[in-house]
Amino acid sequence: MTEATPSPGQPATAPLLGAADIRRLAGELDVRPTKTLGQNFVIDGNTIRRIVAAAGVDPAETVLEVGPGLGSLTLGLLDAARRVVAVEIDPKLAARLPQTAAAWRPEAAGRLDVVLSDALKVTELPHQPDALVANLPYNVAVPVVLHLLEHFPSLRHGLVMVQDEVADRLAAAPGSKIYGVPSVKAAWYSRMRKAGVIGMNVFWPAPKIASGLVAFARHEPPATRASREEVFAVIDAAFAQRRKTLRAALAGWAGSPARAEEALRAANVDPGARGEVLDVAAFARIAEYRHPAG
16 A cells, blocks of 8 residues: 555556455455345456456546445546546445545545445436446346436446346347347447456355456437337337237237337338347337327
């Protein structure tokens, strides 16, 4: 903790939290990682450096971190970004994080804001974030990503660590067996790509499955007369029973199988196709059925 703290954007030479540090901090706080909150703390500094490097954080950016826990990734982000806004749901962890930053990064501690909140409910932050970099709890990873992309349009890019299977789903392309609701809804906001796999032994406690890194870059949603909510309603209906043809799957949404077929043909989509072959632009065209042109 006596080494010089690098300025944002410079190579990280300052120490990061290791396994002994994490366990000591947890002991001091009487914190035991819980499955309920999906807590798995990273205990390997090289993994933190890998995540920060893969995220491509610019030294002028404000980074949003969700679930900072004991601060492993937070310290790495403070080395790379102008400011870090950390959203933590656990009161003990949220209260301790500024102290950890002050001890390990005294020159950077003033660039950290800690928000005690559920990431699924937060709609305002003390600073507008440019990037999202987070080790997300497995059980809420997809809802958190979609919620933040919806409510914080300033988020232009990011990197999230999630369950490896979820990473594959988020990054899946049309036609894949694992392509589904998360894939399409994420594609409304951004281009998602798999950016790596993280083993189990770099966490405490070690999860039973590997983690995957997903990088994203925001883009404009498809041009459509329909609202995002209307497009998402079509996506939900199409995958509710994914083995059904779109004519059958969208019958409830459209009002009847005949109306569903009419909507699909108007969108230039085969009524006999299934949702897994359509990209997000096709779902947007289908949603326009309720908004006739002219």
